[in-house]
Amino acid sequence: MYIYLPIALTSVNLLLVVGLGLLVGLLSGLFGVGGGFLMTPLLMMIGIPPTVAAATDANQIVAASASGTLAHWRLGNVDFKMGLLLLAGGFAGGALGVHVIKVLRATGGADFLIKMTYVIMLGIVGTFMFFESLHAMKKQKAVQLMSEEERLEAERKERQKARAKAKKKSMVSSLPFQIHFEKSGVTHSAILPIGLGIFVGVLAAIMGVGGGFLMVPVMIYLLRMPMHVVVGTSLFQIMFTCVEVTFLQSYQNHTVDIILAILLLLGSTIGAQLGTKLGKKLHGEQLKILLAMIVIGVTIKMILGLVLEPSLLLAHGGGH
Amino acid sequence: MIKIHILLKTALVYVFFLLFFLGEASALTMKVTPGKIPITLGYHGTKLKVEGTGLNTSDVIIQISSKLGEQHLKYKGKAGGIFWMKLGNIVFEDVPRVYLVYSTRDIHKMLPPEVCKGLSIGYDALSKKAKIRTSMKDFDREKWIAEFIKFMEEDELYDEEDGVVHVDKKHHAFSININWPFEAPPGDYDVEAFAVENGQVVEKAQTKIRVERVGLIKHLTHMAFEKPALYGVIAIIVAIVAGFGVGMVFKGGGGH
Numbered sequence: 001m002y003i004y005l006p007i008a009l010t011s012v013n014l015l016l017v018v019g020l021g022l023l024v025g026l027l028s029g030l031f032g033v034g035g036g037f038l039m040t041p042l043l044m045m046i047g048i049p050p051t052v053a054a055a056t057d058a059n060q061i062v063a064a065s066a067s068g069t070l071a072h073w074r075l076g077n078v079d080f081k082m083g084l085l086l087l088a089g090g091f092a093g094g095a096l097g098v099h100v101i102k103v104l105r106a107t108g109g110a111d112f113l114i115k116m117t118y119v120i121m122l123g124i125v126g127t128f129m130f131f132e133s134l135h136a137m138k139k140q141k142a143v144q145l146m147s148e149e150e151r152l153e154a155e156r157k158e159r160q161k162a163r164a165k166a167k168k169k170s171m172v173s174s175l176p177f178q179i180h181f182e183k184s185g186v187t188h189s190a191i192l193p194i195g196l197g198i199f200v201g202v203l204a205a206i207m208g209v210g211g212g213f214l215m216v217p218v219m220i221y222l223l224r225m226p227m228h229v230v231v232g233t234s235l236f237q238i239m240f241t242c243v244e245v246t247f248l249q250s251y252q253n254h255t256v257d258i259i260l261a262i263l264l265l266l267g268s269t270i271g272a273q274l275g276t277k278l279g280k281k282l283h284g285e286q287l288k289i290l291l292a293m294i295v296i297g298v299t300i301k302m303i304l305g306l307v308l309e310p311s312l313l314l315a316h317g318g319g320h
Numbered sequence: 321m322i323k324i325h326i327l328l329k330t331a332l333v334y335v336f337f338l339l340f341f342l343g344e345a346s347a348l349t350m351k352v353t354p355g356k357i358p359i360t361l362g363y364h365g366t367k368l369k370v371e372g373t374g375l376n377t378s379d380v381i382i383q384i385s386s387k388l389g390e391q392h393l394k395y396k397g398k399a400g401g402i403f404w405m406k407l408g409n410i411v412f413e414d415v416p417r418v419y420l421v422y423s424t425r426d427i428h429k430m431l432p433p434e435v436c437k438g439l440s441i442g443y444d445a446l447s448k449k450a451k452i453r454t455s456m457k458d459f460d461r462e463k464w465i466a467e468f469i470k471f472m473e474e475d476e477l478y479d480e481e482d483g484v485v486h487v488d489k490k491h492h493a494f495s496i497n498i499n500w501p502f503e504a505p506p507g508d509y510d511v512e513a514f515a516v517e518n519g520q521v522v523e524k525a526q527t528k529i530r531v532e533r534v535g536l537i538k539h540l541t542h543m544a545f546e547k548p549a550l551y552g553v554i555a556i557i558v559a560i561v562a563g564f565g566v567g568m569v570f571k572g573g574g575g576h
Contacts, residue, residue, distance in 0.1 A: 002364035004502065006533065006541045011364040011502040059555050066563025071570070115405055243556050250552030254544050258555050259361075265559055269566035306403040314393045314464075314471040315406055 007257035008052045014263065016046065021060065021267025028064045028212075028268065029071065029275020030282075031231065031291045036061060037122070037213055037298060039264070048260065049316055055249035055256045056264070058242045063265035065239035068272040072232025075276075079183035079229050083236040085190055086215065089197020090241055096198070097205025117206050119302050125217050126295030132221075133289040140285070184225040184233075196222060204241070212238050213295060220288075227284035348374045350513045350525040357500060358534040365502035370511060371495035372525060377517040379430050380485055380494045381441060384420040384511050384529075386504075391415055393471070395456060395464070412468050413451040418504045419472070421480045422496050424487055430516045439521060441514065443469055443480050476501040506531045 001014045020042055024035035036057050043053035072078050101114075143154065175189030196218050204211030212234055219230040250256040279287060350372035357366050370382055390413050394406040423430065427442050437445045447465045454464075472478035485496045494513070508530050515523040533541055543551045 002362060002502075004359055004361060004363040004537060006537045007544055009503070009505055059559055062556060062559035063563035063566075066560050067567045068563075070564055070567035115403070243560075246556050246559070247549075247552040250544070250555055251548045254548055256544070256552065256555050258540060258544075258551070258558065261555060262558065262562070265562050269563050270570075272563075273566060273570040306405065308404070310396055310404055312471050312474060313396045313467045314410065315396060316393065 003259060003263065005048075005052075005257045005260045007255065008048045008056075008260060010047050010049075012046060012048075012260070012263075017260065017263040018267040020046075021064075021264035022271040023267070024264075025064045025067075025268030025271020025273075026275040026278070027271075027294070028061075028235070029068050029272035029277075030279045030287060031212075031216065031275075035064070035212075035268075037118075038294070041298075043260075048257075051253065051255045052257050052260070055246070055253065056260045058245040058249060059256050059258070059261040060264035060268055061242040062239060062246055063261075064268035064272045065235045065242065067269040068235040068276060069232065069239055071273055071276040072235060075228075075232070075280075076183075077228050077232030078236050079181055079225065079233045080236065081179065082181050082184055082193055082219075082223070082225070083233045085193040086197040086200075086219075086233075087237050087240050089194040089199075090201040090204070090211065090215075090237060091197075091244070092194075093198035093201020093203075094205045094241065094244075095201075097202040100202065101206055114206060115302070115306060117203065119299060119306070121203060121214065122295050122299040122302070125213060126292050126299055128221075128292075129217060129288050130292035130296060133285045133292060136285045137289070181225075184223070184229050186224050188223060193223065211241065213291075216291070227287065231279065348372060348513060348515050348523040348525040350511065350527055352511050352527055352529050355527075355529055357529065357531040359506060359531065359537050360534060361536055363502060363537075365504075366500045368498040368500045368529070369495065370498065370513070371493065372513050373491070373493045374523075374525075375487065375492045375494050375515055377515045377522060378487060378489065379424045379516040380487060381421065381423040381427055381430070381514040381516060382485055382494075382496055382511070383422075383441060383514070384418065384498075384509055385416040386418045386507055386509050388414045388416055391417065391468070391472075393468075395454065397456075408455040410452065410454040410456065410464065412465075413453060415446065415450045415468070417477060417507075418501075418509060419446060419478045420498065422484050422498070423482045424485045424494075426482045427480075430519070431521070432519055435520065439514065443478075476503050504531060506533055 002011045003014050003017075004011045020039065024039045024042075027038065028035045036054075039057045039060070040050075040053050043057065044050055048056070069078060175191050177190040178187055179190050180187045200211045200214045200218060203214055215234050215237065216230055219225045219234065220227065225233070246256060282290075350370065353369045353371075354366070357368075372380075390411055392409065392411050395408060395410045396404055397407040399405050399407065421427070421442055427436065428444075431441065433444060436442050437448055440446070440449065447462075447469070450465055450468070452459070452461060452464060469478055485494055487494045508528055510526060511529055512524060512526045514521045532538075540551075543554075
């Protein structure tokens with residue numbers, strides 16, 4: 001069964017599009033990422049023009065992240081205080097990033113910067129998460145095999161390491177506007193999440209994605225938030241970012257295809273719920289290593305796309 | 321008296337021959353069914369039948385095209401000698417957005433190149449008339465025109481096929497069934513039939529078809545372009561309601 005898309009000016013298989021939505025929604029619920037970095041290339045592969053694919057993707061992420069946020073909020077996994085601070089930074093960073101791209105487009109070389117940012121950021125994030133999770137899993141196994149004395153000794157060393165790390169972080173902890181985030185169980189200066197939000201916002205705007213795959217590692221490794229709170233808070237922040245993007249894309253570029261968005265969100269909202277339930281059955285490290293493998297896979301595909309000669313030497317404008 | 325008799329007989333024979341040949345060489349006519357293609361919610365292209373009568377040759381070419389315009393694309397190349405990526409803009413001028421050519425046999429064997437060019441029939445004629453505007457330095461025109469045709473064929477918007485038009489010599493008729501591509505945008509399209517003999521086009525017929533949005537598709541397109549703020553707000557509300565709605569359903573569907 002086929003459905004015609006009035007803005008994309010193409011006809012698509014209904015089941016294929018709903019299936020894509022389901023798959024990306026599942027990832028969204030599992031990892032707290034919007035899935036933009038996967039969905040946009042997938043939509044382009046089925047013949048959706050790049051500009052419509054990117055804009056409509058933001059629209060469907062609103063649904064998937066709303067569904068996911070609700071599910072995580074019920075489980076008590078959303079740190080609203082942290083989410084709002086990251087969001088404030090994200091909005092400012094997004095505006096800055098859009099301006100950077102505008103300047104680069106005028107001078108040429110924007111496409112190169114976008115592609116390279118994608119490959120470098122995805123590569124670093126994916127590889128780091130993969131090895132970090134692998135290391136943590138190995139450690140867990142080793143702890144299970146230790147005697148009681150060895151375990152106590154290891155824990156003592158671990159505490160010493162943590163204290164040394166805490167000393168190193170003294171500069172960050174001396175920043176003003178210290179706030180305790182009860183839900184995440186951490187205390188940071190408000191400047192830290194706002195600053196990180198700006199950083200992710202700039203990169204997300206350059207790359208044309210919601211930034212979930214960058215925000216999640218930032219929350220885990222830099223803000224030291226527990227994994228289950230990271231996913232819910234990330235979805236909360238992504239929902240608002242994508243509301244802004246959907247409106248701007250509809251108003252300025254007329255590139256949101258509401259029919260395509262409805263088909264995608266039919267799948268993605270259900271997928272997000274299933275992902276959240278599945279996520280509870282998997283351990284944090286297993287989740288991280290899965291996400292890392294997906295990110296590395298996408299990076300490898302992008303590198304191959306950059307190195308191998310394409311079959312067509314012409315392309316429609318927009319997209320990456 | 322005899323002279324009048326002979327004159328009458330001659331006139332009768334003349335009228336008879338005149339009627340006979342006029343009948344034989346009646347004007348080439350063509351019909352396209354359907355003449356209007358509505359784009360509905362379930363649209364996935366359509367079957368188009370082009371048929372005609374009054375064909376006094378054994379060869380015919382059917383050509384369907386949109387009006388000439390510009391196609392704005394990006395060209396890819398190697399950046400820094402390593403990475404393949406979009407490097408700049410390339411604009412093809414005086415080319416149609418949709419161009420479909422069907423014939424009884426290879427048009428290059430039916431018509432000399434100058435005739436094809438004069439009547440704008442076939443890829444070669446299109447290639448010669450097209451202009452290129454680009455930021456690329458020292459570009460090979462032939463190569464990029466060929467790439468353009470390949471790109472448009474990939475999008476199903478261009479096609480050139482021979483041996484696909486059926487000719488019924490006995491009834492001086494021709495016909496072809498075409499899979500009209502859903503990728504073809506709304507608009508008016510020219511449909512032309514050329515009767516070919518001895519390297520010349522001896523007769524031509526033409527008509528138009530219209531592709532237009534109807535119903536929900538028409539309303540949504542109108543709203544997206546004429547009331548974009550409202551369209552954006554509706555898109556957001558639909559997404560939030562759907563997201564929360566499914567969340568509620570899952571809660572009702574049985575705990576965690």
